[in-house]
Amino acid sequence: MCGILFYLHKVAQCQNDAAWNNLFHRLRDANAARGPDAQETVVQNISDVHMTFFASELRLRGDAYITQPHRDEHGNVLCWNGEVSSEENDGAKLFAELQRTQAPEQIRDLLGSVEGPCPTTESPRLILVSVSVGQCPEYSLDELPTDAFFYVDIPSLSDGDRVLSFPAVSRYFLIAHLAPVNRTIPDNPPVSGDLDKPSEQLAVAADLLLGHLDESVRLRTDSEDQGKARIAVLFSGGIDSTVLAFLADRHVDRDEPIDLLNVAFENPRKILVQTEGNIGGLPKREKKQRLKDRIDYSTIDVTYNVPDRGTGLQELEELRRLCPHRTWNLVEVNVPFEEYTDARTVIENLMFPGRTVMDLVRCCSEHTLAAALYFAARGEGQVRSVATAKARPYKSSARVLLNGLGSDELLGGYGRFRTAFKAAGWQAIIDELQLELHRIPTRNLGRDDRVISSHGKETRHPFLSLSVVSFLSSLPVHMKLDPRLEAGIGEKMLLRIATRKVGLVEASSRKKRAMQFGSHSARMAPGEDDKKGDFLLKE
CATH class of the missing domain: 3.40.50.620 (HUPs)
Incomplete structure (x- = not known):
């Protein structure tokens, strides 16, 4: 699985910004870890719209390393983070197919892709990224659904001082869907509990x-x-x-x-039970205190x-x-x-x-x-x-x-x-x-x-x-x-x-x-024992 990072902004609206430059380098490093075999950056400008494409490659198919982003003499660029069952490099194969398309509808029919976030006046930037660097004041990221793909009409963004905004991002729904579950309700089927003698x-x-x-x-x-x-x-x-x-x-x-x-x-909690018995009946505060203070790891095998x-x-x-x-x-x-x-x-x-x-x-x-x-x-x-x-x-x-x-x-x-x-x-x-x-x-x-x-x-x-x-x-x-x-x-x-x-x-x-x-990964840290699954982790 490769890593991709796409950064789009209007030059006039995003002058030298040390925080964003630092963020870009951190995002680039995080995505480079996903593709340790090769990395490359491609920069393109259309009028005053600046675009940076970064991609890393994890080579699992094909006879040779093929560096991303994929590009051709016409200025087309593809960063591909996906999986296609093919003996060739799947990104190169997809890029070749995309070069044959002529209209957005044809791209829609070829791709199963993602829905991207939309820039706003307050944050006139668009970032698409495989993996983030966690909570950060410079961005607000969303998990990307897979039922549609978005595209950006770049020439429309170079119209004077117009900021990046939602109308510049268009959406195409995909036509492929998972098969629905059979809703036939059985009429009291016989019970067969013998795995060796099924019907x-x-x-x-x-x-x-x-x-x-x-x-x-x-x-x-x-x-x-x-x-x-x-x-x-x-x-x-x-x-x-x-x-x-x-x-x-x-x-x-x-x-x-x-x-x-x-x-x-x-798991310290399991060790505590082994060394001091089951403390489940103790008050919550006392249980936490025992876990925090009384485990001496040097004496435990x-x-x-x-x-x-x-x-x-x-x-x-x-x-x-x-x-x-x-x-x-x-x-x-x-x-x-x-x-x-x-x-x-x-x-x-x-x-x-x-x-x-x-x-x-x-x-x-x-x-x-x-x-x-x-x-x-x-x-x-x-x-x-x-x-x-x-x-x-x-x-x-x-x-x-x-x-x-x-x-x-x-x-x-x-x-x-x-x-x-x-x-x-x-x-x-x-x-x-x-x-x-x-x-x-x-x-x-x-x-x-x-x-x-x-x-x-x-x-x-x-x-x-x-x-x-x-x-x-x-x-x-x-x-x-x-x-x-x-x-x-x-x-x-x-x-x-x-x-x-x-x-x-x-x-x-x-x-x-x-x-x-x-694996005993549940309820290891102090305070996690009483938190439900939807409890937000501390920032």
Whole structure:
């Protein structure tokens, strides 16, 4: 995933401004981290309108480095921060297609793009940027939706002293939309709790799901760094990450290792319970004071045997048993509390404009926790040849990270689906599935991309390919989950049947566990225990 920065202003309105010049350099450095292979700046002026294009390149495709911004002899410029399944450089390929267009409508039909902010009289500048540097008085940034794209008519901006304003920015809605969730309400379908003996209809659907998901993984395991680990999986040992690792094995050269990034945090609250017992019944002020003053780390042997580490080790053995030809590296990413504390400001800046406690460490989705994603993407930890061997330091070389985001949203993996069913039956689950699908881009994708890409890595989401989404959305709800069944079977039932078919027996029956609890990243810092997920972090 590359980094882009576009800065537009009228020269007469924005004379030498030290604060803005400093901000531009900080933004440039932040976006350079997303594309460590090459960076370049292009400056263009049209009358009194000044434009600066900066782009950084993370090379994952093609035979050679291609530096951004892309440009031609006609003055066209393209900064591309996206992902196209192609053996060529995707930005160069898109630029070539754009050069063939003649009208905005043709561009609209070619692009899936973004909606940008509009300058005002008080702030006569336009900035489009992949990642910010956090809270800053010079700008007010918004998360960009993906249902439309904006374009600026540059010649119209050079009309006398006219300031940049909303009328100069025009919007085209995109014509592509995700397939809606099938709203067919089942008529009391039979209960089938045996994953080994599903109905013929469910068995066929499971095979089709495996086919769509396998093709999606195949398209997302291309990379150019031959001879070392090119692909890594954000790996908790849950069903989502395990099935992605298993399918990746089919499409990565056998002599290349696959890294399984498994994160564990040192959590002072857990240590306090271990050393002083459960203090849950104490008054809130006393609990905070104990946490602040009474932990003596020098006397405590910190271990990282968190739930996700245990399931990760179990699934490592299952993968080694099913795919013995592969070198599987379970990368134990152990995060001391002090290191988390030191990195917190950096993580919050990357999250911005997401600024809630939920964005940082607490969310229901397995792979959307900014703190865990930040340290996982860095890929620094230790590995063991076997479970009992001594650990050795290891830094993952993989620059493509597979992420299981989308599985819970599409297949009903959250506990709230059971709650909805108890309240209003199958119709409530259908409504909840549609809501989850609708808010994935705004709740997850932008923030996760900014955090992961800060290490020069690209995250890919096989469950969110159009093929997988369309297939799962088309199925009646009772073929995807059954809240009448016990935990570990009913949620994501179809995926459990599919994984059982390929031999992932342990993974197929594992209960859902949110990453903040599995990695112990939840409720680490003083004062976070009583804050709801939408509580704003301090500025």
